[in-house]
Amino acid sequence: MKRKTKIVATLGPSSENLVDKLQHFVDVFRVNLAHGDDESQERYFRLLREKAPNSSILADLPGPKLRIGDIPKMELRRGQRVTFSPYHDIIVNEPIFFSSVIPGSIILLSDGMIKVKVEEVEKDEVRGVVLTDGILTARKGINIPDMKLASGLTDNDLRLMRKALEMGADYLGLSFVLSENDVRKVKESVGSRVWVISKIEKGQAVDRLFNIVEESDAVMVARGDLGVEIGLENLPYVQRKIIRTSKLLGKPVILATQVLESMVNSPLPSRAEVIDVANSVYQGVDAIMLSDETAAGKYPLEAIQYLDQIISSSEDKVKPLRPSPMRSPDDAIAYASLSLSELSRSEVIAVHSRSGLSVIRVSRLRPKATILALSPDNSITRKLKLCWGVQPVSIQETAGNINDLISIIEGKCREIGIKGNVVIVAGDPKMESGRTNLLKLHFID
Structure with missing residues (x-):
């Protein structure tokens, strides 16, 4: 497997007829539940299961995202007085908007392109003055940086969460997570059926970053709303902080938003976008x-x-940063597997895992070798598609002891065509799931 950094792609009107071609490059398809209706979302899930059965699916929940209602395109000019109301002018239908702003609040529209300073607030009307020119269209996002919410979960999120589970999602993306309590609430509902991915896009989440990452299965650097919330000048530092914290705690981290934005309308990316992608690869x-x-x-x-x-070229030239190993017996085995693979010139580290934790421990350390993740649980192999350097493989056999386990791993490696030295990492089948206590250099002729 040449490329180690994985690709997540959002399915939409432009790509739904290209799934058969995209699946050769895409590891995880994202279905954004903030858009479309129940019928279109169900169609996307069916399409992916039929056309890309080996790809995993991320169901992205909308969260408490405020949006402009259905309005005609309007040009706003600096100094212009505007009114936000459910009935006229700039339509806003969410009651939380009217209860959250106060005189002096800054309302950011269209990803921060338009700024409005609030002057007067009534029960269902907010009046303000435009600070920056811009074109406003229907369904554009609203950000209020000083807005404080008790929870990032809405009743609609909980409804969509249940629906996503029924449709077979492998991951749930939680938008506008505010604290570890949001993550905990979802995980208590879904158990281990899906991985919960926390999208860091609020200043409140940055303040609780360590706790949120620790509670999550994976993390997303959602740079769109995050940049609006904390200020673009602070985004590069916070991005590095999120990546560093995720790697420290051994949680997969996704970089998102405006990665190749110019390619929405251009067949070529900009030079700045290419450098941004490469730098993200270097950050790991x-x-x-x-x-x-x-x-x-x-x-x-x-x-x-x-x-x-871009990813493949970047990985060929610069090694990603390797975090320090954690001080635990399980991570000691993972760290030793890297040294053993490099000194023995093994190109594959075969990790047998019932929970996926052993695989994540090895992936976190960014080995040169490909990580072959073998699991008897197909739902685990689907989730592991998100992890750096991991090639997931489902196995049918169940091992009763260590000798059986080694035999199963060797058989699967032969089936795939792997020969020579292979580093085996696993846990004794008699031990509880999630533990790692076996490291072996195994030769396959």
């Missing part, structure tokens, strides 16, 4: 996600192909 992200580029852009296939090329 597990995956990079495309949003509008594949969902609504003119060149979805070209965008995926360019991302694949």
Whole structure:
């Protein structure tokens, strides 16, 4: 497997007829539940299961995202007085909007392109003055940086969460997570059926970052709303902080938003975008996600192909940063597997795991060798597609002891065509799931 950093692609109108081609590059498809209706979302899930059965699916929940209602396109000019109301002018239907702003609040529209300063607030009307020119259209996002919410979960999120589970999602993306309590609430509901991915896009989440990452199965650097919330000048530092914290705690991390934004309308990426992708690879992200580029852009296939090329070229030239090993017996085995593979010139580290934890421990350390993740649980292998350097493989056999386990691993390696020295990492089948206590250099002729 040449490319180690994984690709996540958002499915949408521009790409739904290209799934058969995109699946050769995409590891995880994202279905954004903030858009479309029940019928279109169900159609996307069916399409992916039929056309890309080996790909995993991320169901992205909308969270408490405020949006402009259905309005005609309007041009706003600096100094213009505007009114937000459910009935006229700039339509906003969410009651939380009117209860959250106060005189002096800054309302950011269209990803922060338009700023409005609040002057007066009534029960269902907010009046303010435009600070920056811009074009406003229907369904654009609303951000209020000083807005404080008790929870990032809504009743609609909980409804969509149940629906996503029924449709067979492998991951749930939680938008606008505010604290570890949001993550805990979802995990208590879904158990281990899916991985919960926390999207860091609020200042409140940055303040609780360590706790949120610790509670999550994976993390996303959602740079769109995050940049609006904390200020673009602070985004590079916070991005590095999120990646560093995720790697420290051994949680997969996805980079998202405006990765190849110019390719929404252009067949080529900008030079700045290419450098941004390469720098993300150097920082050691597990995956990079495309949003509008594949969902609504003119060149979805070209965008995926360019991302694949940039990642592959970057990985050939610079090693990702390797975090320090954790002080535990399980991580000692994972760390030793890297040294053993490098000194023995093994190109494969075969990790047998019932829970996926052993695989994540090895992936976190960014080995040179490909990580062959073998699991008897197909739901685990689907989730592991998100992890850096991991090639998941489902196995049918169940081992009763260590000798059986080694025999199963050797048989699967032969089936795939792997020969020579292979480093085996596993846990004794008689031990509880999630523990790692076996390290072996095994030769396959």
